[in-house]
Amino acid sequence: MGTQPVSPLRPAPGVPLAAGLPMPAFRRITVEPLSGACGAEIGGVDLSRPLDTETTAEIMAAFQQFLVIVFRNQDLTPDQHKSFSRLFGELTELPQAPTYNGDREMQEVRREADEPVNVVPSFEHFHTDSPFLPQPPKCIVMRALDCPQWGGDTAFSNAYLVYENLSEGLRTLVDGLQIIYSGKDIWRKNESLPPEKRLRLRETHGFSEDQLESIHPAVRVHPETGRRAIFANTAYFKRFVGWTEEESRALLDYLQSQAQQLHYHCRVKWQRDTLIVWDNRFTLHRGVHDFIYERRHLIRTTVMGERPLGPADWKRAG
Numbered sequence: 001m002g003t004q005p006v007s008p009l010r011p012a013p014g015v016p017l018a019a020g021l022p023m024p025a026f027r028r029i030t031v032e033p034l035s036g037a038c039g040a041e042i043g044g045v046d047l048s049r050p051l052d053t054e055t056t057a058e059i060m061a062a063f064q065q066f067l068v069i070v071f072r073n074q075d076l077t078p079d080q081h082k083s084f085s086r087l088f089g090e091l092t093e094l095p096q097a098p099t100y101n102g103d104r105e106m107q108e109v110r111r112e113a114d115e116p117v118n119v120v121p122s123f124e125h126f127h128t129d130s131p132f133l134p135q136p137p138k139c140i141v142m143r144a145l146d147c148p149q150w151g152g153d154t155a156f157s158n159a160y161l162v163y164e165n166l167s168e169g170l171r172t173l174v175d176g177l178q179i180i181y182s183g184k185d186i187w188r189k190n191e192s193l194p195p196e197k198r199l200r201l202r203e204t205h206g207f208s209e210d211q212l213e214s215i216h217p218a219v220r221v222h223p224e225t226g227r228r229a230i231f232a233n234t235a236y237f238k239r240f241v242g243w244t245e246e247e248s249r250a251l252l253d254y255l256q257s258q259a260q261q262l263h264y265h266c267r268v269k270w271q272r273d274t275l276i277v278w279d280n281r282f283t284l285h286r287g288v289h290d291f292i293y294e295r296r297h298l299i300r301t302t303v304m305g306e307r308p309l310g311p312a313d314w315k316r317a318g
């Protein structure tokens with residue numbers, strides 16, 4: 001690990017920023033930012049073929065900076081989808097997300113044309129996927145099979161920028177906090193809902209009870225750059241360690257309200273064969289369910305992340 005964290009908190013005067021950092025140079029791929037905050041559309045690559053080292057390195061650099069990278073017209077077999085995903089790390093399964101076609105290394109997000117909007121988990125809030133796991137996902141690689149003609153976008157919020165724009169006083173407070181996340185009761189809660197309100201969850205999985213609850217830092221540090229981001233969101237949140245639920249909820253609500261600000265966002269319109277890789281550690285995401293009577297079917301792999309590092313872990317390692 002390096003000792004000097006990248007800090008966009010004091011940018012050099014006169015240097016334009018994209019996603020909080022100066023725009024890197026790319027030679028092998030085209031990179032068109034989607035907004036000033038995060039996201040970029042990548043061109044000049046066919047993901048169905050093996051990629052050379054330099055192209056792969058540029059894709060990884062774009063991923064690190066923009067957090068959400070979008071490729072169009074990628075007609076991939078499940079095996080090609082998985083091999084591209086493995087460039088980012090080891091694939092993992094999730095206890096709650098339904099699998100795609102019985103393949104435990106792939107999941108699906110599916111809403112049929114006649115289904116209500118709530119069938120897809122956590123659609124209504126910006127969230128990160130599965131923060132209750134000891135090693136929550138590093139990234140999601142998702143491809144569209146069917147999408148609405150209009151609407152059904154996915155929106156993202158850059159959690160680095162949320163952190164970097166807090167006051168120094170609040171940054172110092174959240175730097176020292178830890179969060180209890182739990183996914184233990186989602187099936188029981190779902191069962192207690194009327195059938196038309198239930199989420200589509202995976203029915204069986206091989207995870208132990210212990211793997212469904214974890215304590216993680218509220219501020220997450222990138223293991224290579226040292227850049228810090230808010231890692232607090234309402235999905236599976238119980239409380240801050242040492243705080244009551246009521247106190248925790250008040251601070252969480254404030255942090256979540258900051259993540260809603262448009263100047264931290266990008267939004268991606270899906271088309272058939274659009275493939276997105278998003279960083280699940282340093283962004284929040286949500287599907288926008290502003291469509292009806294149309295099918296939306298997205299398939300995905302999930303890449304395992306590192307155990308989240310907090311500011312104290314980074315200092316110890318530095």
Ligand SMILES: [Fe+2]
Pocket residue numbers: 122127128129285
């Ligand atoms: Fe999600």
